[in-house]
Each structure stands twice: as structure tokens, then as C-alpha cells.
Amino acid sequence: MSGLRAQKKADKNRRILEAATTLFRQVGYDSARIEDIAEMAGVSVGTFYNYYKNKGDMLMATVSMEVEEVLAAGDELIGRELDNVSDALSELIGKYYDHSLTYLSKEMWRTAMSLSIGQPETPFSKRYTALDHRLSKQVCDLFRSLQSRGIVRKDVDCDATGELVFNNVNMMFIEFVKDEEMDEADLKAEVERQCVPLIKLMSQV
Amino acid sequence: MSGLRAQKKADKNRRILEAATTLFRQVGYDSARIEDIAEMAGVSVGTFYNYYKNKGDMLMATVSMEVEEVLAAGDELIGRELDNVSDALSELIGKYYDHSLTYLSKEMWRTAMSLSIGQPETPFSKRYTALDHRLSKQVCDLFRSLQSRGIVRKDVDCDATGELVFNNVNMMFIEFVKDEEMDEADLKAEVERQCVPLIKLMSQV
DNA sequence: CTCAAAAAATGAACGGGTTCAATATTTTTT
DNA sequence: AAAAAATATTGAACCCGTTCATTTTTTGAG
Numbered sequence: 267m268s269g270l271r272a273q274k275k276a277d278k279n280r281r282i283l284e285a286a287t288t289l290f291r292q293v294g295y296d297s298a299r300i301e302d303i304a305e306m307a308g309v310s311v312g313t314f315y316n317y318y319k320n321k322g323d324m325l326m327a328t329v330s331m332e333v334e335e336v337l338a339a340g341d342e343l344i345g346r347e348l349d350n351v352s353d354a355l356s357e358l359i360g361k362y363y364d365h366s367l368t369y370l371s372k373e374m375w376r377t378a379m380s381l382s383i384g385q386p387e388t389p390f391s392k393r394y395t396a397l398d399h400r401l402s403k404q405v406c407d408l409f410r411s412l413q414s415r416g417i418v419r420k421d422v423d424c425d426a427t428g429e430l431v432f433n434n435v436n437m438m439f440i441e442f443v444k445d446e447e448m449d450e451a452d453l454k455a456e457v458e459r460q461c462v463p464l465i466k467l468m469s470q471v
Numbered sequence: 472m473s474g475l476r477a478q479k480k481a482d483k484n485r486r487i488l489e490a491a492t493t494l495f496r497q498v499g500y501d502s503a504r505i506e507d508i509a510e511m512a513g514v515s516v517g518t519f520y521n522y523y524k525n526k527g528d529m530l531m532a533t534v535s536m537e538v539e540e541v542l543a544a545g546d547e548l549i550g551r552e553l554d555n556v557s558d559a560l561s562e563l564i565g566k567y568y569d570h571s572l573t574y575l576s577k578e579m580w581r582t583a584m585s586l587s588i589g590q591p592e593t594p595f596s597k598r599y600t601a602l603d604h605r606l607s608k609q610v611c612d613l614f615r616s617l618q619s620r621g622i623v624r625k626d627v628d629c630d631a632t633g634e635l636v637f638n639n640v641n642m643m644f645i646e647f648v649k650d651e652e653m654d655e656a657d658l659k660a661e662v663e664r665q666c667v668p669l670i671k672l673m674s675q676v
Numbered sequence: 677c678t679c680a681a682a683a684a685a686t687g688a689a690c691g692g693g694t695t696c697a698a699t700a701t702t703t704t705t706t
Numbered sequence: 707a708a709a710a711a712a713t714a715t716t717g718a719a720c721c722c723g724t725t726c727a728t729t730t731t732t733t734g735a736g
Binding site: 459 | 585631635650666668
Binding site: 270271274299300301311312315320321 | 691692693694695696701702703
């Protein structure tokens with residue numbers, strides 16, 4: 267019987283993850299001390315560090331979950347037959363933004379982004395960056411899909427434009443999480459404002 | 472004689488700033504301990520905190536200096552009479568990037584950005600964000616200047632497009648400072664690749 | 677010059693993330 | 707089933723940024 271160890275491990279892993287996400291949302295990422303998380307999970311501080319490399323790593327589990335779900339929703343959208351760039355993009359971006367606060371608070375997003383920029387060599391940062399790239403790629407894919415159906419001009423470079431749009435969407439999202447006052451409607455309005463001119467230019471005449 | 476106090480204060484301020492920037496560049500921001508900075512400046516740890524609110528605040532002096540100089544160079548450029556969007560933009564962005572590592576290392580930039588996102592309510596973040604906005608505004612101004620001289624199409628929204636381009640330039644700069652391998656040429660090539668299609672679209676036909 | 681008030685300097689102590697040597701538990705071997 | 711080996715747990719100790727009560731220095735009034 268060598269299942270005992272694996273069983274306990276899985277159980278503890280789950281309890282730690284649960285305790286951490288609960289506390290992050292309840293008292294905020296910064297105020298949630300490792301000691302508290304460990305206590306709530308019924309393990310010692312040392313054990314916490316056997317399961318997660320550090321506090322930031324705990325976030326990645328949640329960030330990953332959030333972004334994976336968003337990516338899946340996006341793929342579903344690309345499969346559909348949309349008939350103009352503006353609506354298609356609005357809907358894709360809407361899915362990104364609507365989902366963004368499902369598991370994560372603004373503070374958690376800020377921390378994730380902050381870690382990803384501040385410590386680019388960590389696994390955390392590399393995973394975060396990879397997720398970002400997949401999102402960026404998805405915007406490119408949407409454009410390509412629309413282009414193949416004659417909705418986007420043939421001479422538009424879908425990769426360049428997709429990245430351009432995604433970078434913008436992402437930058438606006440950073441402003442969004444930096445500002446507790448800003449709500450989703452404000453965010454969407456800002457993106458709309460900045461991207462509309464570009465979309466007009468790339469639409470079939 | 473009440474100049475003694477002010478004199479000493481200015482002197483210590485200078486010594487602390489000098490020690491900090493030296494150490495930040497010499498051993499890196501993270502590895503430079505407050506204790507070391509204080510010792511090199513010939514003051515105590517407590518005194519360090521009388522002069523700067525915290526470690527991150529030390530960075531802002533340097534970041535400010537860097538960005539102010541870049542902004543001045545940019546203004547000079549806008550004054551000149553350039554005759555096509557692509558060259559004008561390349562030159563402006565070139566000025567941004569060429570100057571970027573004059574006083575700051577990549578690690579220092581990363582830290583500044585990381586702090587600015589992670590702790591948006593601090594004076595540090597607010598100052599950083601304000602500098603960013605001025606840079607963004609400058610790109611808009613360049614476009615408007617070109618538009619008034621018939622080089623950019625009349626129907627282009629200079630603010631929307633300027634922000635779009637700046638956001639992209641900024642995001643590429645983030646990638647640049649995140650990656651120690653990446654050099655300035657790589658950075659410029661990436662921006663070129665992403666922005667060229669947009670520039671074509673906005674140029675006068 | 678003296679002294680009380682104001683300003684500045686100090687470093688020990690604190691807090692919280694992280695490490696690690698010692699201890700405990702589980703698995704494997706015989 | 708006992709011993710040895712492998713694996714997991716533990717919490718005290720460490721590091722470093724930051725704070726704050728105490729001490730030192732400067733100033734201006736009498």
C-alpha cells in the first residue's frame with residue numbers, strides 16, 4: 267500500500283490552496299500571512315513551502331485557472347460566425363473582462379502582474395507570460411478567422427494588428443486593476459475609444 | 472546662523488542618493504540593502520528613512536530624471552519639420568529607447584514598473600503613472616503636429632491612435648526590460664513590425 | 677552664555693516571508 | 707515484524723525593510 271502518502275499529499279495540497287484563495291479574497295493578498303494560511307490548512311509553515319515555492323506561486327494556481335477558462339470561452343467565440351470586426355472584438359474582449367474577477371481580486375491581479383514584471387526569471391513569471399501570449403495569439407486568430415471570411419481586408423497583417431490590439435487591451439486592463447474606482451463599463455469604454463479607429467481601418471470597404 | 476542645518480541636510484541627501492544609485496547599479500536593486508546604502512552614505516538606517524520614505528522612493532528620483540530628459544528630447548523632435556510618419560515615429564521611439572538605460576538598469580526599470588502596478592496608491596506609483604501619461608501625450612502631439620502639416624490623414628483620431636501606439640511601445644519596453652538577452656535593436660525591430668501596418672493606414676494617400 | 681524647545685539622528689526591535697537542521701512518518705527490504 | 711532507507715513535517719532562526727522611543731545636535735530667546 268503506497269497510496270497513503272499520495273492521498274495525504276493531495277489532501278494537503280487541496281487544503282492549502284483552499285485556505286490561500288479564501289484568505290487572499292477575505293483579507294487581501296498582502297495581509298494574508300503564510301502563518302495564517304498554514305494554520306487554516308492545518309499544516310505548519312514549513313509544509314506550506316514543501317507544496318508551494320513561495321507566496322507568489324500560490325497565486326499562479328488561481329491565475330492559471332482564470333485565464334484557462336477565459337481562453338476556452340474565447341475559442342468558442344472564434345468558432346462562431348460573426349459578421350463584423352467591431353462586434354467580434356467587443357465580444358471577445360467582453361469575455362476577457364467579464365471573467366477577470368471571477369477568482370481573482372484586483373489586488374491579486376496587481377500582485378500577479380507586479381511579480382511577473384519584477385522577477386522575470388521565476389517560473390511564476392514565465393507561466394504568466396505564456397498565458398499572456400496565448401491570449402494575444404487568440405486575438406490574432408480571431409482576425410485571421412474574420413479575414414478568411416472576407417470581413418477583414420486582405421492586406422491587413424493579422425498578427426501585427428492582433429498583437430497591437432491585445433497589447434492595448436492588456437494595458438487598459440492594467441489601468442483597470444490599478445484603479446479600484448474603475449468598473450468594467452469604464453474599462454470597455456476606454457478600449458472601445460482607442461480601438462474603434464483601428465477597426466474601421468481594417469474592415470472591408 | 473541657521474544655515475548649518477540646511478547645509479547638512481542637503482549634503483546628506485546628496486550622499487544618500489549617490490550611495491543608493493551607485494549600489495543599485497553595482498550590485499542590483501534587490502541586493503542593495505538599506506544598511507549598506509546608509510553605511511556608504513555615512514548615516515544610520517534611521518536617517519535614511521528621514522530622507523526617503525522607503526527603498527522604492529529612492530528609485531523615483533532616478534526614474535524621474537531619466538524620463539524628464541527623454542520628454543525634453545521628444546519635444547525638441549516634435550518642433551522639427553519631419554516629412555513622414557514612419558520616420559518621425561521611429562525617431563521619437565528611438566529617443567525613448569536610446570535614453571532608457573542611461574541612469575537605470577533593466578532591473579531598476581522592472582522594479583519601478585513592478586512597484587507602480589503593485590502599489591498603485593503610493594506616491595511612487597502616482598508619479599510613475601503621471602510620467603507615463605506625459606509620454607503618451609507626446610506621441611499624440613507628434614501625430615497632431617504631422618496632421619496639421621498634411622502628413623497624417625485628416626480623418627485619423629490622433630489621441631486614440633497616439634495612445635494605441637504608445638501603449639504598444641510601452642508594452643514592448645516591458646518585454647525588453649524583462650528579458651536581459653534582448654537588446655535595443657531587437658526592441659526597435661519588434662515595434663517596427665507591429666506598428667508599420669498601422670502607420671501605413673494613417674499616412675496620407 | 678545658558679537653557680529650553682525644536683529638529684534630526686540613531687539603532688534596537690518588529691513583522692513577515694523564507695530556509696534548514698532536526699524529527700517524524702511512510703515505504704521498502706530482509 | 708524489525709530495521710533501514712526514503713520521504714515529509716516541523717518550527718525556530720534568519721534576513722531585510724521598516725518603525726519608533728530615546729538620545730544628540732542645533733537653534734533662538736533671555
